[in-house]
Amino acid sequence: MISRSPSVTDVLASHRPADGRERADVARLRALLASAADPWDRSLPLHLTASAVIVDPVGGRVLLRWHRRHGSWLLVGGHGDPGESDPLGVALREGREETGLEDLAPWPAARPAHVVVVPVPAAGDEPAHEHADLRFVLATGAPDTVRPERPGAELRWLAPEEAVRLAAEENVRETLSRLDGGPFSRT
Template identity: 65%
Template sequence: MSRPVILPEPRTTIETADIERVRGLLGGPDPWGRGTPLHLTASALIVHPPTLRVLLRWHARQQAWLQVGGHADPGESDPLRIALREGAEETGLADLKPWPDGSPVHLVIVPVPAAPHDAAHEHADLRFLLATDTPDMIRPENPDAPLRWLALDEARKLTTEANTRETIDRAATLLGA
């Protein structure tokens, strides 16, 4: 049995509104189902605490450097497990572990543009931090999804998404940087 979905404490008025929308989703039949205009996803910013670096992945659909993550597979409903699975699939890192404690650090509702196989929709993205002890073992899942280890300031500059910069800032605080 999976754990109930725990939401982070909101830090901004936007995050407060997003959390209220997600609370409404959680009362529905399948908050993870891709068939609704707003559904849950889980992602993670992967950190290497000894070097104060974070890992970003190029997302072609969004045309941006972002954290790793994505949709639940059928039958999945534990956001941390989803983030761990997605993280391993997208990076090749076999040693990912929740850091510092497995609690979500951020919740963001993000628009997803339409694609040939699906309409524009929104992701209610629960974000975690995951750590690795083997940063040199990264392997992109495909050539169109390169990965880059970056210092915190480099990562902030590389991403075009303000919500990703906020996730990086929250990681920096927890890293003591």
């Protein structure tokens, strides 16, 4: 039997938005899915992306990446490559490419932790646009093997509360705050 990758619609079917803002973003994503032949198409003013909070469960840390274009610490992730349609697969591929961590796996489950529409400012020939970002939590058992994909793409392991303080983007802080009461809660 051939197994198929879950579609974005499949992934959203089990996602429960945390608040009204996330419900509105999920509604925009569903409208995109209903209207676009390829919702991953980067030429659309709103298109899909997938990203991840990478965690070190043993050390209780999260990984942030410096993004020079945005001038801030963000999650790893990005655009789907041609032919990709599984958001978790995109998050895993991007996570491996950006960190060198080959053992990444969904944690504690293979479902989005956050769905958010993020504004992206114009840069060069690229106009301002928005990302409908599906965010997952991925874990590594080999945090010391982390390596940036290129110079200037610094990676930093942080305690979750430090990561929340360091992240300038409110939407990133929201994603990170969802770890509270979850896998890193202190009992």
